Amino acid sequence: MRRLVLVAATSTLAATAQPARIEAQALKAKGDAQAALQAFERAAQAEPKAADLQDEIGFLLMVLGRRADALPYFDRALQLNPNYAPALFHRGVALRIAGDLDRAIADLRKAVAVAPKQQDYRVRLAAMLHDSGLVQPKIEDAKKLYQEAVQLDPANKDYRNSYGLTLVDLGQAKEGLAQFGAVLKADPQNKAAQVNSGYAHLQTENYDAALQAFRKLVAAYPDDAVIHYDLGLALKQKDQLEAAKAAFQKSIELNPKVPETHYTLGITFWQNNEAEQTAAAMRSAIALRPDYADAHYMLGTALKQLNDLDGAAKALESAIQYKPDTPGPYNMLAQIRQRQGNREAAKQLFAKAAEVKKKLDESQAQRLGTMMPASALPKR
Numbered sequence: 113m114r115r116l117v118l119v120a121a122t123s124t125l126a127a128t129a130q131p132a133r134i135e136a137q138a139l140k141a142k143g144d145a146q147a148a149l150q151a152f153e154r155a156a157q158a159e160p161k162a163a164d165l166q167d168e169i170g171f172l173l174m175v176l177g178r179r180a181d182a183l184p185y186f187d188r189a190l191q192l193n194p195n196y197a198p199a200l201f202h203r204g205v206a207l208r209i210a211g212d213l214d215r216a217i218a219d220l221r222k223a224v225a226v227a228p229k230q231q232d233y234r235v236r237l238a239a240m241l242h243d244s245g246l247v248q249p250k251i252e253d254a255k256k257l258y259q260e261a262v263q264l265d266p267a268n269k270d271y272r273n274s275y276g277l278t279l280v281d282l283g284q285a286k287e288g289l290a291q292f293g294a295v296l297k298a299d300p301q302n303k304a305a306q307v308n309s310g311y312a313h314l315q316t317e318n319y320d321a322a323l324q325a326f327r328k329l330v331a332a333y334p335d336d337a338v339i340h341y342d343l344g345l346a347l348k349q350k351d352q353l354e355a356a357k358a359a360f361q362k363s364i365e366l367n368p369k370v371p372e373t374h375y376t377l378g379i380t381f382w383q384n385n386e387a388e389q390t391a392a393a394m395r396s397a398i399a400l401r402p403d404y405a406d407a408h409y410m411l412g413t414a415l416k417q418l419n420d421l422d423g424a425a426k427a428l429e430s431a432i433q434y435k436p437d438t439p440g441p442y443n444m445l446a447q448i449r450q451r452q453g454n455r456e457a458a459k460q461l462f463a464k465a466a467e468v469k470k471k472l473d474e475s476q477a478q479r480l481g482t483m484m485p486a487s488a489l490p491k492r
Contacts, residue, residue: 129154129155129156129158129159129162129165130155132151132152132154132155132158133151133152133155133165135151136148136151136152136154136155136168139151140168140172145172145175145176146176148172149169149172149173149176152165152168152169152172153169156169161192162192163189163190163192163193163196163199164189164196164198166185166186166188166189166192166199167185167186167189167196167198167199167202169182169185170182170183170184170185170186170189170199170202170203170206171198171202173185174202174205174206179206179209179210182202182206183203183206183207183210186199186202186203186206187203190203195222195226197223197226197227197230197233200219200220200222200223200226201219201220201223201230201232201233201236203219204216204217204218204219204220204223204236204237204240205236207219208240213240213243213244216240217237217240217241217244217250220233220236220237220240221237223237224237224257231261231264231265231271234257234260234261235257235258235261235270235271235274237254237257238253238254238257238258238261238274238278239254239274241253241254241257242254242274242277242278242281251278251281251282252282254278255275255278255279255282258271258274258275258278259275261274261275262275262291267298269295269298269299269302269304269305270304272291272292272294272295273291273292273295273302273304273305273308275291276288276289276290276291276292276295276305276308276312277308277311279291280308280311280312280315281315285312285313285315285316288308288312289309289312292305292306292308292309292312293305293309296309303329303332303333306325306328306329307329307338307339307342309325310322310325310326310329310342310346311342313325314342314345314346314349317349319346319349319350320350322342322345322346322349323343323346323347323350326339326342326343326346327343329342329343330343330359335366336366337362337363337364337366337367337370337373338363340359340360340362340363340366341359341360341363341370341372341373341376343359344356344357344358344359344360344363344376344377344380345376347359348376348380348383353380353383353384354384356380357377357380357381357384360373360376360377360380361377364377369400370400371396371397371398371400371401371404371407372397374393374394374396374397374400374407375393375394375397375404375406375407375410377393378390378391378392378393378394378397378407378410378414379410381393382410382413382414387414387417387418388414388418390410390411390413390414391411391414391415391418394407394408394410394411394414395411398411403434404434405430405431405434405435405438406431406435408427408428408430408431408434408441409427409428409431409435409438409440409441409444411424411427412424412425412426412427412428412431412441412444412445413444415427416444416447416448421448421451421452424444424448425445425448425449425452428441428444428445428448429445432445436468437468437471437472438468438472439465439466439468439469439472440465442461442462442464442465442468443461443462443465445461446458446459446461446462446465449461
């Protein structure tokens with residue numbers, strides 16, 4: 113008898129929640145996130161153990177820009193139903209935005225395992241793996257996921273473009289170009305495939321083909337900052353430094369908020385023996401990304417060239433702070449301390465540079481060893 117009462121109570125709760133559910137879905141469909149959120153919250157009060165309602169609330173909080181508030185709702189949904197794929201997917205996306213890439217990937221992997229037919233889950237996971245610092249095993253996983261997505265939906269140009277990019281990043285540029293070619297055969301004006309083809313040529317050091325591709329794209333899309341940047345890269349590799357600087361400057365004019373563009377412009381100035389302009393470009397990159405270690409290093413290099421030893425030392429100390437596993441800044445800072453008469457500090461810095469370089473060399477040798485077949489390893 114007690115069990116019957118519990119069942120009846122549960123049914124009553126669900127029935128009470130139903131009108132709020134219907135209202136919430138209608139408001140969500142209309143794009144009224146705030147009103148939909150309030151309706152889902154009412155439904156969740158009536159049906160507190162419904163994982164889907166907790167997930168809906170979290171999703172709408174994300175839509176409203178309240179990521180920190182959203183995460184507990186995804187957690188609650190997964191406590192109620194550990195295999196609820198939408199909550200795994202949504203929490204993974206939220207964690208990725210928060211910078212917790214490892215946990216995000218773990219959630220997306222589980223979402224794909226639970227709901228293998230959901231292409232969005234597979235493709236988002238592949239993108240996360242691809243963006244995880246180009247670590248070989250993860251890029252291989254991304255390749256497999258994109259390949260599966262293309263096999264399931266061969267006409268999807270976005271999937272094929274992403275698959276091709278992953279192949280290029282794995283050093284399989286010929287195969288990547290074949291994917292872009294398939295897209296362009298179906299859609300000759302497909303912008304992404306054209307840009308990706310140029311990128312593949314850059315990666316394979318076919319700079320003439322890259323230059324031809326990006327010049328054509330700049331003519332077609334003169335307001336695209338990324339294409340001007342890519343054109344600059346191709347020109348830089350061809351040692352056409354003045355033209356490269358102009359392309360980077362145009363990219364910055366169109367989108368001044370990309371630190372890499374300022375940095376690469378600075379490197380081009382440095383190649384052209386323009387130390388003052390190099391320093392200015394590096395300062396712009398650092399203003400956009402204060403922890404940009406390579407930009408601090410190059411700023412220190414340029415200021416040393418300009419004989420601003422105190423400014424150079426400060427920049428190099430920042431480079432070491434943000435990226436302590438690179439020997440270059442230690443060596444350059446040691447040279448500055450030597451010139452400033454601080455021989456003891458210079459000695460310690462040179463020693464630290466040697467220590468860091470030894471660790472770096474050992475790490476690279478170990479990584480190379482794991483990537484090479486046993487037959488290719490040196491004989492003892």
